[in-house]
Amino acid sequence: MAVPVRSVPSLPLSDPLAKWFGDARGEPMEFQTECWNAYRSGKSGLLHAPTGFGKTLAAWLGPLDEALSAHPSEKPAPCSVLWITPLRALASDTLKSLREPIEAIDLPWDVEARTGDTSSYRRAKLRERLPFCLVTTPESLSLMLTHSDFRDKLRHLRAVVVDEWHELLGTKRGIQTELCLARLRRWFPQLRIWGLSATLGNLDEARDSLLGPSHRKAVTLSAKLEKPLEIETLIPDEIESFPWSGHLGTKMVDAVAKRIRNAGSTLLFTNTRSQTEIWFQEIGEAMPDLRERIAMHHGSLARKERAAVEAGLKGGTLRCVVCTSSLDLGVDFAPVDQVIQVGSPKGIARLAQRAGRSGHRPGETSRIVGVPSHAFELLEFAAARDAWHARQIESRPLLRKPLDVLVQHTLTCVLGEPDRPEALLEEFRDTLAYRDLDASEWEWLIGFITEGGSALKAYPQYRKARLVKGVLRFDDKRAAQLHRLNIGTITSDSAITVKFASGRTLGTIEESFITKLRPGQAFIFGGRQLELIRFHKLTATVRVSTTKHRGQVPIWNGGKMPLSTELASAVARRLHEPCAPAAEHDAVTPILNIQQRWSSLPGTRELVVEFTRTKEGEHLFIYPFAGRLVHEGLAALAAFRISREIGESIDVTQNDYGFSLIARHGLSLDESMLRAALDPAELTDDLLKSMNTAEMARRQFREVARVAGLLIPDLPGKRRPTRDLQVSSSLLFEVFSNYDPDNLLLEQSRREILHRQLEWTRLKRTLDDIAERPLKLVETERLTPMAFPLWADRLSAHMPAGDVATRLEAMLARLTDEARGSG
Template structure:
């Protein structure tokens, strides 16, 4: 690779016109990309808003830009981003230096938002720089002229690599990079990331094997000040419960927004965003027009209007979800508010970086607790940020559904020979251990649909021609495959539009609309709407004058607490155990913590806390592993299954991020049985068998299989000119699932569904680690007279499944009143209770606690 015509002096001159000077880490990237004959690949890890994009882009121009000629150079740089909105914003940033440094370079965007005119122009000639998404890159690979068109690519930049690395879209990128590398052996690969805990693994996953000895890791050395604070409630609820969306904090949020020039208000769910947007407008009607709402289900035009308003500084605040997590540059934003638990340290850092999005500017995020225990999380999150503890991401291991899809894509894009493609695929991190038998199964699957579908022509998607080159023989199947490329799988959505005038508002999950009848009202896009009728995949609505709003429901609303943040929470409890309340949040929540100690004990890194309680409903066990709700789901089922082995027993299960509750109708001697029930299994295989036996694994795997079948091409979200409903997809997937179970039990997609269920929905590896960690802790059991502050939220979780919202609120209000009436009302009374009960001292292990329980 020859050194480009853009000199370092020219780059520095362009920066000077902006009033900027290059940072040392940017210079390191430029040096690496210009080095030697072919340059170096690498990963740039730096804080959000410190100049990562310019570091790689200006390096690319120095390394690759050639002297101007009569025509623009062919496609040279592919810039991959995980989101369409981020792609458009990135292209604007990359175009800025081109008129000065490389005026002969052309640039463009190819994503699901590209117009047909843009795509047609690119079909004739691709620009020198193309910003795209993983899905659109796969579509390029599926073009018949892909080898000739993409052979000119010299550099691929994967932006926000931390967002892609740990999921199937990242695997899709790995396969695409391996394909491009075959056509261009000197291809440079660069990743850009802001929040990753396992950087060496991230670099190895990006580069694949064999890795270049000259690959570089560049750390952003520019200090980025990150301020994390919390809006403290006027009073702390000692018996807190999740789910009321924290609207009691509305006055403080209003004041915080009013005190800043521009604010992003992040929520974890779209329904929460809708509720907060409406509540803020109700509190401040004068903010109409300067307060906006942004989430992925809103119409593209509305989202772009909001993004432009944030850029121009015309909006005072925007209530949003993860739709604005990544990379979109909103320089005017001064402050970020996070409603509710941020759930992970990396997510906190990412969202904080949306403010002060420029080198030298401080980022500020203010946490808004929606219940008292989130004050502990807030203190823990800040401590983890300052200590640099960030979650790790791992690439999925050999997902065969993604590989099957890739085989058809490559067959369309010029064809392949199995031997060469097998070696190519094994250069990726995800498939480096792909067994020959699995590879042969994938070939058989795309050739004839496997053993059970061989008689159906629709599943003969690729086969060798007379030269041994595998191609797609049917144009109809080719069109269908191109229409369904990708690994993003979600519930089918329905368009929402007004019945009169037909203006489209956005989309909502079909499962939500299916529960509504004409005349029902729901809150969407900040409006109260009435459902008029459903026309195919469109919900026709009109404005509702009055009515009880039903919030739309989207998947993903219950993301688990990360293990990194959960460990930090336990450290906060441990400090409180020793009388240290080192933050404003912990001092604020001290009444709750003190009452937990008085009535029971505190969970700590060294102590596993268990509580039992007898109520009119039966015998309760509360256990607090602090491993996140995903692990608790598997752990609760496993514990209940083990407890029921000697004699039949039925348990009700409730769980949250802190622990879980088992409720049985008959008495169980938990003090005697818990040590045995919590014992780690001898092997991982034994644990897998027990977890699968403890849950309705068949139904869970069936649901997971639907996603795999969609990616693998067994079922299709859409045919050209046809959109299939969510119900049709599920019926088709269930049919395939049963056919394979009965007639092809060795089908590897069935096995993959089971493995993904265990690794993703139940996180068995983390479950095994949790069991091992629990085995090293001191098991402490307390027999309760009343539910404790930690037990109370678990009771609410169980009631939520049985009661309507009004009944639930009334029931909770009665319970809180009863518990507060039984609790000491001041600090001196709590201290006296601690001294009398002895719970503030070192907890007594459950196995030695019989005398203590009899005394109580």
């Protein structure tokens, strides 16, 4: 319940704003008052508070009050405030929030958006005159920096607010934003910059990356109130003793449908777009009477489709929306009655962010209902509750010196305003990402953008900038056009537009999926059963399918999220040292009892290693509880080292809890062999040898080359197929490897493989931890509940679906009978 408004003079705002705030919001939160005072005193900072606590008004009313005090009866100067949002989809809701106090006190001030969704007419109007506050994205801000008059148009700029900074932190889009902010700080030294962040573990690093290492008058403000969070889990009526990933699937749909019926409105989150498509179908079939009030929302749907769903949420006409992280962030709609999470959230911060969609006000309790996709995920929900109460929230690791982004941004800067290299270097070093950029790296970059580097000197298209009398210039009109068209750091496989023959666009699907379909074949997209008519020039023309057989569901890349370090550790702790009773733990106890009888419970104190023989050969099952990506690296490393000793080929499988090695012969519970296989020494060399890192580097180089502008970009109406880009990037990769092996973009590609794809830092920490822990070696007569998912995943990867089902059923029956007998 809102506290009665205090007297107007007690608010650090001018009378009209203070009265409006008191009438509309009541008593301000302490962090809001602190933020207004800090802004008034000239400070920048990071504002940290849970979703729904009022961060937007805390950051907005300071600049608004300043302008109102300076221009009480006239229109303020254009572009006094720049508001950066991570998603253009949030722009319309941000506009609504920012306009509310302006309209309430009847000010003739304009707040407009300039994003990728802005029409060409509106962009032209904004080029003529900027509004009082401009809402934009990192990509659109970079694009505006290429215009020679942009500094002059921003001459009245007083404040920059970066919304949802936690979503940009640790990404190349975040680095792009850091560089843009450094440019604005250089232009306007008195500029105040504020970042808004929800749940985050490394607040100081987040602030420093936002404001740069040389900031002085900066503060970090946090809401003092804890956000109450309740996590409930739907427990299946029957739990199989040998669960594996996804085996529950949609078996829980009836229980979920019952929860939806009992609530006024529901957001049902899944972790992937494919899951969203499947659950939308299942919920609709389980609730045919409410099918028209059930909708779907994910990032591959067309903007109009998503906008219609958001309007339905705001208008209260929808009972349930099945969605992905596309509704995690601040799309503004009334708080929903309940939030349901299908499958493990994989991280504590993600779970809290999604739960915050209910109880979306200070002091109210946010509630989330977990739906496990396999029995062990019951433990993950219980562990997430443990970690939340212990305030063990994930940090966002930062990127250091991605030169592809710096190449792009340097060209952006000199396209808008020719400059001296030494001045640019000083500007870029005023970012946390590039503060350690050394002179040799900078010299290489200047040579790369002016000559193409040592390997591409003979090709004029790679000579973009010119160094004339000590000043960098970028004045090739065609090259400048291509650069503007492809500003940004988001890279992905070619997106195929899905359209009805009438011309209505439904959204996009990855090329790798659609090219496997034949005309006439059915697939599910956007909640519809569709039939492919034809595929031509990156457009899939479709019609509604009348077949009764359900079609394929698209699978988008990046579908598997690894368990976060914090949540994985919480699961391992709960196995041995549960900090509080939990119904989820009780439900899984019979499975854990079988694991204990047949082997041992993995945990944090010792590393459990199981040895088992099956008809496929000899297996080692190892349980570090470090997450899927780390286990992928550990499995490859251990397989390489052991194979080198025993002379046998070794297959690997991994999940979030552990990994398995299988060979026909030669594996054993030899502690010295296992210690050598998991030794932190020579980690980088052996890891690079153990995986097809040459091919991985080739694929990673494609992303780096795109961002750095090495690949000929898309022209309007002339998109290039993915295979053409692969040929171009592969050719460049070979040229650099053979003729310019010290090329820093090659080195960056290798570094990104280690640190992003293989999580080298986390992997090294895990190996160091294993070296200090005792090994518990257990030879088992049969697959244990922990080992079975790894065995099942390997089977699924190596056999046809029909054979897999037969083998799984037979193994499950045998293990279940033996579990009953041993019990």
